[in-house]
Amino acid sequence: MSSVEHIKEGRSRPSFPLSLLPLVFGRATPGAGSPAILALLMLPGLIIVAAFFAIPMALVAMRVADGPDGLATYFVILTNERYLASLIQTLVMSGGVTVTALILCGICGLFLVRNRFAGRNVITALLTLPLSFPGTVVGFMVIMLAGRQGVIGSVTDALWGEKIVFAYEITGLFVGYLYFSIPRVILAVMASAEKLDPQLEEAARSLGAPTWRVVKDVILPGLMPGLVSSGAICFATAMGAFGTAFTLATDIDVLPMVIYTEFTRNANIAVAAALSIALGAMTWAVLAAVRVFVGNGATSGTGGGA
Amino acid sequence: MSTQIRLRNCAKTFADGTRALAPFDLTIEGGETIVLLGPSGCGKTTILRMIAGLEFSDAGGVISFDGDDVTRQSIEKRRVGMVFQSYALFPNMTVAENVAYGLKVHGVPGKERDARVDAMLEMMHIDMLADRRIDQLSGGQRQRVALARAIAVQPRVLLLDEPLTALDAKLRVRLRTEINALLRKLGITAVYVTHDQEEAMALGDRIVVMQKGEIAQIGTPREIYRKPQNPFVADFVGAANRMTGQMRDGRLHIGAHVFDAVDAFDPRHGAIIDQGAVELYFRADGLSPCDLDEAHFTGRVEAVSYLGERLRLTVSGIGPQAVTIDTHADDVIETGADVHCRVNADRLTVFPAVAAHS
Numbered sequence: 149m150s151s152v153e154h155i156k157e158g159r160s161r162p163s164f165p166l167s168l169l170p171l172v173f174g175r176a177t178p179g180a181g182s183p184a185i186l187a188l189l190m191l192p193g194l195i196i197v198a199a200f201f202a203i204p205m206a207l208v209a210m211r212v213a214d215g216p217d218g219l220a221t222y223f224v225i226l227t228n229e230r231y232l233a234s235l236i237q238t239l240v241m242s243g244g245v246t247v248t249a250l251i252l253c254g255i256c257g258l259f260l261v262r263n264r265f266a267g268r269n270v271i272t273a274l275l276t277l278p279l280s281f282p283g284t285v286v287g288f289m290v291i292m293l294a295g296r297q298g299v300i301g302s303v304t305d306a307l308w309g310e311k312i313v314f315a316y317e318i319t320g321l322f323v324g325y326l327y328f329s330i331p332r333v334i335l336a337v338m339a340s341a342e343k344l345d346p347q348l349e350e351a352a353r354s355l356g357a358p359t360w361r362v363v364k365d366v367i368l369p370g371l372m373p374g375l376v377s378s379g380a381i382c383f384a385t386a387m388g389a390f391g392t393a394f395t396l397a398t399d400i401d402v403l404p405m406v407i408y409t410e411f412t413r414n415a416n417i418a419v420a421a422a423l424s425i426a427l428g429a430m431t432w433a434v435l436a437a438v439r440v441f442v443g444n445g446a447t448s449g450t451g452g453g454a
Numbered sequence: 455m456s457t458q459i460r461l462r463n464c465a466k467t468f469a470d471g472t473r474a475l476a477p478f479d480l481t482i483e484g485g486e487t488i489v490l491l492g493p494s495g496c497g498k499t500t501i502l503r504m505i506a507g508l509e510f511s512d513a514g515g516v517i518s519f520d521g522d523d524v525t526r527q528s529i530e531k532r533r534v535g536m537v538f539q540s541y542a543l544f545p546n547m548t549v550a551e552n553v554a555y556g557l558k559v560h561g562v563p564g565k566e567r568d569a570r571v572d573a574m575l576e577m578m579h580i581d582m583l584a585d586r587r588i589d590q591l592s593g594g595q596r597q598r599v600a601l602a603r604a605i606a607v608q609p610r611v612l613l614l615d616e617p618l619t620a621l622d623a624k625l626r627v628r629l630r631t632e633i634n635a636l637l638r639k640l641g642i643t644a645v646y647v648t649h650d651q652e653e654a655m656a657l658g659d660r661i662v663v664m665q666k667g668e669i670a671q672i673g674t675p676r677e678i679y680r681k682p683q684n685p686f687v688a689d690f691v692g693a694a695n696r697m698t699g700q701m702r703d704g705r706l707h708i709g710a711h712v713f714d715a716v717d718a719f720d721p722r723h724g725a726i727i728d729q730g731a732v733e734l735y736f737r738a739d740g741l742s743p744c745d746l747d748e749a750h751f752t753g754r755v756e757a758v759s760y761l762g763e764r765l766r767l768t769v770s771g772i773g774p775q776a777v778t779i780d781t782h783a784d785d786v787i788e789t790g791a792d793v794h795c796r797v798n799a800d801r802l803t804v805f806p807a808v809a810a811h812s
């Protein structure tokens with residue numbers, strides 16, 4: 149070993165745990181740190197993934213294989229009319245909730261950021277209040293609104309003698325999930341909207357762009373990262389949420405409810421497990437597809453990944 | 455043909471009550487480059503935005519392009535090109551897409567559009583960057599793209615708001631020269647906002663010097679530099695030295711000395727200042743160091759700075775505040791030394807003393 153290297157070795161090398169800090173908090177530099185150290189840093193994440201995700205998933209998957217139909221259970225759930233209908237219904241409703249929430253919150257969030265008026269902070273606070281409510285409370289509120297004794301029913305009864313009740317079906321669930329999703333999406337939209345550069349819009353307008361073009365070419369691309377990430381959370385939550393549905397009615401055929409009934413009432417564990425895997429895989433696939441589809445455009449936008 | 459722009463009786467009070475612009479008139483001739491010059495907050499950007507259609511004048515103001523009243527017309531219809539200090543390029547589009555955007559909005563068909571985009575990129579020397587993303591460009595390259603994007607649609611007027619302020623000094627000078635050449639070549643009417651006196655002098659056919667929402671002076675760079683019409687303009691364009699004196703029967707008295715050859719025309723009152731207290735504004739060339747027997751004044755050197763081709767002295771004891779005087783770079787002068795100097799009366803700009811005209 150040459151003397152130069154020797155001096156370098158001897159000089160103020162940070163002690164082992166300290167030398168990890170730049171790896172964790174610093175910018176990734178290519179070739180930084182040995183593979184062993186990097187593996188060590190990955191360890192906590194790997195343990196969590198294994199303990200809470202991979203192992204239970206494997207156990208669930210094994211339950212499917214252990215069932216009376218074995219791996220054919222997957223085929224069963226995709227051909228059984230009731231299961232398939234529930235799958236599609238859940239997908240459509242979650243997609244619908246997500247799109248509706250994105251449109252509503254896109255408009256409201258942009259408006260709240262762009263305008264200063266009395267009561268603005270109160271409205272923002274009210275819109276984000278449901279953030280803390282569990283699904284059961286949201287279900288309870290939907291019943292208060294659209295249940296048999298609900299506000300909407302009473303009003304329509306008084307007006308034209310017909311009680312409109314939709315709390316105990318998929319429409320009620322849709323309203324509940326929408327209510328549940330609004331705060332998350334609106335906060336994300338407002339955060340992205342604050343960061344929009346007004347001069348971009350002015351530049352577009354100076355080039356002759358009418359309002360709809362400014363929205364399409366400047367505002368939407370700027371909001372896209374926020375819309376994608378909050379939409380993903382919104383969709384995943386709607387796919388898997390259970391509390392609201394359970395509070396509203398036990399015969400709403402969304403997938404989490406079907407899984408629950410198969411598991412507890414029918415003791416059809418293999419089917420429940422297969423449906424669980426299908427639910428997870430489908431949610432994951434949709435989110436991955438959205439990311440691929442808008443991801444490129446969105447990330448080359450105003451920064452901030454989905 | 456380039457567009458003539460007229461602003462008549464325009465003023466701006468913002469919703470929160472801020473009076474950004476007092477009523478003013480301004481005519482910008484077709485093909486002319488006008489520079490709006492003034493310190494931060496004096497209302498330059500507001501004028502530019504009024505011409506663009508991003509702000510509307512208070513009631514009573516009229517803006518016309520070639521005689522067409524555009525006062526109530528929105529920016530989309532005005533055909534103005536805008537260039538911002540922050541570039542404001544679309545981050546979700548490539549360089550070529552940015553430049554093509556206005557043409558696309560105007561419905562220029564694909565083939566012609568591509569040809570025009572290519573010509574623009576070539577003219578701005580950024581043709582090799584066509585497919586780059588905006589975040590892969592340097593500041594200077596971004597501003598070239600912004601210029602190309604603005605002129606691609608052949609606007610009636612090009613509006614530039616401190617386009618070079620975010621760039622480093624060397625690049626600023628180079629791009630300034632290029633913008634100057636571009637504006638001459640296109641023959642387009644242009645309004646250029648800056649707080650930098652040198653930039654204003656280099657680019658403007660005429661300069662509008664602004665002070666707190668009012669026009670302090672309009673003139674050619676030469677007029678602004680040599681004949682500032684009031685102390686604010688004099689100070690802002692670099693004649694920051696001040697002495698006080700007296701006019702008696704058309705002759706200037708400073709202390710015990712009398713000077714004949716002064717230009718004491720007061721443009722604001724349209725008359726020669728004949729009598730009364732005056733303030734004298736001048737650059738470093740208003741006083742020159744000399745030997746004791748030729749000197750009008752003697753001051754004390756407070757600071758010495760080496761400017762390469764000359765030495766700049768900050769001297770107290772001559773005016774009410776310290777003044778700057780230039781001397782040969784080779785002179786050896788220490789802080790605290792006495793310095794003798796003569797007044798170059800033809801370099802003084804004479805204004806009535808504040809009490810007389812405020």
Ligand SMILES: Nc1ncnc2c1ncn2[C@@H]1O[C@H](COP(=O)(O)OP(=O)(O)O)[C@@H](O)[C@H]1O
Nearest residue numbers: 468470472474493494495496497498499500501
């Ligand atoms: N939207 C606005 N609302 C209230 N005041 C404003 C607004 N825009 C500018 N001002 C005020 O108007 C004055 C002139 O601003 P501006 O034209 O931007 O100055 P400059 O470009 O010369 O720095 C400043 O005092 C500024 O604070």
Ligand SMILES: [Mg+2]
Nearest residue numbers: 495498499500
């Ligand atoms: Mg400004």
